[in-house]
Amino acid sequence: MQEKLIRWYQDNHRDFPWRENDDPYRIWISEIMLQQTTTEAVIPYFERFMKVFPDVIALGKAPLDDVYKLWEGLGYYRRAKHLHETALLIKEKYDGHFPRDYQDILSLKGIGQYTAGAISSIAFHQCVPAVDGNVLRIISRLYLLDDNIALNKTQKKIYQIVEKLIQHQDASSFNQGLMDLGAMICRPLHPHCQLCPIQDDCQAYQHHQQDVLPVNIKKIRHQDIHYITGVITYQEKFLLLKNKEGLLENLYGFVQYDLESPYSFVERFHDEYGQDLQINCFIKDIKHVFTHRTWYMHIYHFELTQEMAGMYSLEQIAQLPISTAHQKVLKAFLKYQ
Ligand code: SF4
Structure with missing residues (x-):
């Protein structure tokens, strides 16, 4: 089976810019970008990223805001922060060379078992599994496993199966073969x-169980949050604050509170910043869906009576890293105007 898969991969693999060579830096960046994001969406981001930060030293030297700017629109922004921190650590601890040891790779921030396996096998040809959703599905079908692949114990079981299969093989082609087979042939619905x-x-x-397996029952608690989102202006400038923590850490965004009225927004803003706001008008309701939560943003335009810190012109805003949700808010405001 392994030989057939490897031969198929070598003849049919997909061409991606990160597959041009075995550089662990390129493989690392691509694998982090590919978490939760499709290959088509990642390609332009990856190419831009490589132009600006061609190696780990360039990435470590850059201001964090520049890394966020290039990440804008990819989502899951904590990934950008971890990349930057890890680049700095590699520069200091490993003299700018990507570590080769699997455990060292696994200990890096933002790198889990799958990504460590992908880097070790593709860049350093070590026989370690890289088990993602594709591999869970393929192995579940190959071995007719009816265990729920959403559970940790099933994932461990499948990891152990792959660990045996990969020994003494061309680990790079084997793991990438599974990735490509999952994406092109053994797809979630209607496998070819x-x-x-x-x-x-x-x-x-x-x-005849290929349209039934794998069993994949996830229990996800989804959260709906309603915000009053304030486009707060003074003359031609907008108030944008940098998030100190949370889902959109280090990204700039409009002020928003988990409240039900723009009048309560004005009171809360005054308590927090000591500034008076006038409610100008309601702009629009928008919805933004993250994996485990949905934001309902009820956008209002407020005006300040004087300028305060954190205000930016539209030209300055174009240079700031802003999440997709808050870019939608700005677009809605400019369209309304
Ligand atoms: S594509 Fe079909 S035959 Fe091939 S591994 Fe998947 S389920 Fe099995």
Whole structure:
């Protein structure tokens, strides 16, 4: 099975800019970008990132805001912060060379078992699994496993299976073969079994269970949050604050409070900043969906009676890293005007 998969990968693999060579830095950046994001969406981000930060030293030297700016729109911004911190650490602790040891790679911030496995196997040809959702699905089908792949114990079981399969193999082609097979052939819905290089080895196919497996029952608590979001202006400038923590840490955004009335917003703003606001008008309601929560942003335009710290012109705002949700707010305001 391994040989068939590896041969298929070598003849049919997808071409991506991060597959041009085995540079661990490029593989690391691409794997972090690919978490929760499609390959098509990642390609332009990856190319821009490589132009500005071609190596770990360049990334470590850059101001964090520049890294966020290039990440703008990719989401899950904590990834950008971890990349930057890790680049600094590699510069200091490993003299700018990406560590080769699996445990050293795994200890880096923002790198979990899957990413450490991908870097170790692709860049350093070490026989370690890189088990993501694609691999969980393929192995579940190959071995006719009816365990729920959303559970940790199933994920451990599948990791151990892959750990045995990968020994003495071309680990880079094997792991990337599984990635490509999952994306192109053994897809979540309607797998293309007729085109599959490992069809003969697949028990789900033999038992006509390929459209049933894997069992993947996730229990997610989804949270809805309603905000009054304030576009606060003074003359031609907008108030934007840098988030100190939370989901959008280090990104700039408009002031928003988990409140139900713009009048309460004015009171809260006064308590916090000692500044008076006038409510100018309601702009629009918008919705922004994250993985585990949805923001309902009820946008109002408020005016300050004097300028305060943290105010930016539109030209300055274009240079700041701003989350997609707050960019939508700005767009709605400018359209309203
Ligand atoms: S035969 Fe079908 S279900 Fe089995 S691994 Fe191939 S594509 Fe997936």
